[in-house]
Amino acid sequence: MKQDRYKERLACRVRAMEQLTAAAWSMVIECLEAAAKAVPGQFVHILPAGSFTLRRPISICGIDKEAGTLRIVFEVRGKGTDALSQLHAGDTVDMLAPLGHGFTLLPENARVILIGGGIGTPPMLPLARHYGADAVVISGFRNADAVILQQDFAETGAKTILCTDDGSAGRAGLVTLPLEEEICAEKPAMICACGPLPMLKAAAALAQKHQIPCEVSLEERMGCGIGACLVCACRTLDEHGDEQYLHVCRNGPVFKAEEVVW
Amino acid sequence: MADLSVRICGIDFKNPIIPASGVFGYGKEYEQYYPLSELGGIATKGTTGAKRTGNLPPRVAETPMGMLNSVGLQNPGIDHFIAVELPHLLSCDTVILANIAGSTPDECAEVAAKLDSTDVHMIELNISCPNVKQGGAAFGTSCTAAAEVTRAVRRATKKPLVVKLSPNVTSITEIAKAVEAEGADALSLINTLLGMRIDLRTRRPILHNNMGGLSGPAVFPVAVRMVWQVANAVKVPVIGMGGVMSGEDAAELMMAGASAVQVGTAIVQDPYAPLRIIDELNAWLDANGIASAAELTGTVRPW
Ligand SMILES: Cc1cc2nc3c(=O)[nH]c(=O)nc-3n(C[C@H](O)[C@H](O)[C@H](O)COP(=O)(O)OP(=O)(O)OC[C@H]3O[C@@H](n4cnc5c(N)ncnc54)[C@H](O)[C@@H]3O)c2cc1C
Ligand SMILES: Cc1cc2nc3c(=O)[nH]c(=O)nc-3n(C[C@H](O)[C@H](O)[C@H](O)COP(=O)(O)O)c2cc1C
Ligand code: FES
Numbered sequence: 001m002k003q004d005r006y007k008e009r010l011a012c013r014v015r016a017m018e019q020l021t022a023a024a025w026s027m028v029i030e031c032l033e034a035a036a037k038a039v040p041g042q043f044v045h046i047l048p049a050g051s052f053t054l055r056r057p058i059s060i061c062g063i064d065k066e067a068g069t070l071r072i073v074f075e076v077r078g079k080g081t082d083a084l085s086q087l088h089a090g091d092t093v094d095m096l097a098p099l100g101h102g103f104t105l106l107p108e109n110a111r112v113i114l115i116g117g118g119i120g121t122p123p124m125l126p127l128a129r130h131y132g133a134d135a136v137v138i139s140g141f142r143n144a145d146a147v148i149l150q151q152d153f154a155e156t157g158a159k160t161i162l163c164t165d166d167g168s169a170g171r172a173g174l175v176t177l178p179l180e181e182e183i184c185a186e187k188p189a190m191i192c193a194c195g196p197l198p199m200l201k202a203a204a205a206l207a208q209k210h211q212i213p214c215e216v217s218l219e220e221r222m223g224c225g226i227g228a229c230l231v232c233a234c235r236t237l238d239e240h241g242d243e244q245y246l247h248v249c250r251n252g253p254v255f256k257a258e259e260v261v262w
Numbered sequence: 263m264a265d266l267s268v269r270i271c272g273i274d275f276k277n278p279i280i281p282a283s284g285v286f287g288y289g290k291e292y293e294q295y296y297p298l299s300e301l302g303g304i305a306t307k308g309t310t311g312a313k314r315t316g317n318l319p320p321r322v323a324e325t326p327m328g329m330l331n332s333v334g335l336q337n338p339g340i341d342h343f344i345a346v347e348l349p350h351l352l353s354c355d356t357v358i359l360a361n362i363a364g365s366t367p368d369e370c371a372e373v374a375a376k377l378d379s380t381d382v383h384m385i386e387l388n389i390s391c392p393n394v395k396q397g398g399a400a401f402g403t404s405c406t407a408a409a410e411v412t413r414a415v416r417r418a419t420k421k422p423l424v425v426k427l428s429p430n431v432t433s434i435t436e437i438a439k440a441v442e443a444e445g446a447d448a449l450s451l452i453n454t455l456l457g458m459r460i461d462l463r464t465r466r467p468i469l470h471n472n473m474g475g476l477s478g479p480a481v482f483p484v485a486v487r488m489v490w491q492v493a494n495a496v497k498v499p500v501i502g503m504g505g506v507m508s509g510e511d512a513a514e515l516m517m518a519g520a521s522a523v524q525v526g527t528a529i530v531q532d533p534y535a536p537l538r539i540i541d542e543l544n545a546w547l548d549a550n551g552i553a554s555a556a557e558l559t560g561t562v563r564p565w
Binding site for chain 2: 232
């Protein structure tokens with residue numbers, strides 16, 4: 001069939017759905033080709049079923065090349081993510097993947113610090129898998145009810161540090177405090193971060209202070225997801241220090257912290 | 263298998279489906295999905311005289327059955343387009359419509375003059391941009407300004423000239439006639455409708471530019487109406503667009519008077535949309551015993 005050249009490519013089967021917290025869901029998606037290509041930091045672009053015009057970008061939280069699956073973890077924020085949360089194993093999703101430019105991967109024995117804030121923690125999991133015991137994962141959440149993925153991070157062998165704003169789980173306070181402690185304990189080769197902008201900014205500032213390479217995963221509202229429509233602009237500096245717009249979907253979502261105009 | 267080919271201004275298109283300007287960049291991003299030779303043509307991203315950085319983000323908002331965008335004509339400028347993008351596009355075995363824009367008639371004419379000495383097949387002049395000389399109102403919203411910019415560009419090039427009309431006007435037929443009188447070889451419509459969304463929580467417009475252009479299925483009936491009105495008001499061919507999501511939508515716009523159809527938002531949603539729409543149009547023609555797509559143009563039977 002001639003049509004196979006487009007229909008098959010976008011329709012993927014949901015292998016598993018799991019509710020993690022009141023708002024967060026985990027979805028495992030069968031997509032042999034995408035799983036084979038995916039690297040940590042990339043995202044999938046899903047068109048929820050119904051009357052939606054735009055796809056929803058969601059970071060890749062798990063890459064299983066043998067099983068041919070990708071895992072995503074998302075929070076219900078509006079109608080699109082709500083529609084995704086209604087899916088069941090066996091349903092199909094319309095997905096473009098893997099998209100974007102991921103994190104720089106250092107050798108597996110490099111000491112790296114991974115910082116995740118809230119629903120920004122999922123993309124840290126494939127990195128934690130890569131670095132294993134040499135990684136320190138610092139994740140921050142509002143409170144105990146919002147905590148996700150701690151078991152998954154522990155299974156990678158990485159050192160995990162949990163923080164909550166109100167102290168209802170792990171340490172009370174922001175991720176920047178343990179970040180600075182870990183930097184001082186032993187300088188890492190790199191810091192990778194994803195989460196709310198103030199958190200990224202603080203992590204980038206600490207990285208700069210200690211002269212550690214830092215990469216951050218940014219968010220912007222998207223259209224095509226592949227670099228053509230130019231709606232997902234983000235302000236960056238070029239090599240001469242001049243401001244330019246790059247595009248989160250293609251040049252990112254992962255950027256070098258020093259490139260970003262905060 | 264119906265004959266999908268159409269001919270506009272003496273140029274042969276293998277099928278009537280053309281990615282619209284602004285959603286397809288310069289085609290490169292889509293080549294990973296399919297050969298561009300499958301397309302009837304490509305309208306390239308709007309290109310201006312000098313490089314433009316575009317508007318601050320957010321530049322996109324979802325709307326009921328559509329989207330708003332405020333990209334602000336981000337593009338690398340005409341010299342880059344001609345030197346870096348055009349040679350490859352011209353090797354793709356499809357019709358290239360170079361979409362151009364500017365803040366003054368002179369800028370538009372200068373861009374057109376540069377394209378005149380290339381092998382680009384057609385020039386599509388976007389007259390929906392603000393005319394800085396006249397208080398920022400879009401050229402396309404007044405007959406005199408639309409005529410003036412068309413005249414300037416017409417003088418600058420012998421290439422087939424398609425003028426792309428703005429729907430943000432009281433009478434689109436008046437603008438269409440004014441532009442035709444200045445030598446436009448074809449008209450394309452519709453560009454986006456001006457719209458706005460507000461985030462209730464922050465009381466901020468979702469777009470940093472406050473307002474943006476509405477496109478997608480929400481505008482389809484407006485496009486059908488305007489294509490129909492314009493096709494009846496002018497002698498030159500009309501290329502229709504606005505909210506086309508399926509082969510049947512394309513057939514409908516052609517019945518309204520379009521000789522070919524551009525597809526924008528559908529591609530933002532799905533990179534394969536043009537291929538699907540071509541196949542669906544073909545299937546619809548076959549199912550209805552119509553031998554050629556070109557036969558559809560203007561065959562609506564109005565009451
Ligand atoms: C690269 C990237 C990775 C992401 N990874 C994750 C993830 O792993 N888990 C997760 O829960 N969320 C993630 N997000 C955020 C997620 O895309 C939004 O929460 C989601 O699009 C909201 O859709 P909605 O229909 O529920 O909300 P609505 O507010 O109804 O959406 C309306 C429109 O705005 C867009 N939008 C709204 N909020 C955002 C946002 N924060 N970022 C981008 N677009 C937005 C939507 O895509 C849609 O087009 C990521 C965003 C980006 C850009
Ligand atoms: C993201 C985006 C960017 C656009 N950029 C341009 C442009 O540069 N020049 C232009 O003439 N039209 C531009 N348009 C308008 C489209 O070409 C088209 O006229 C409009 O979107 C209606 O068609 P649609 O509903 O199929 O999208 C843009 C539209 C979108 C959605
Ligand atoms: S979403 Fe289209 S360029 Fe990034």
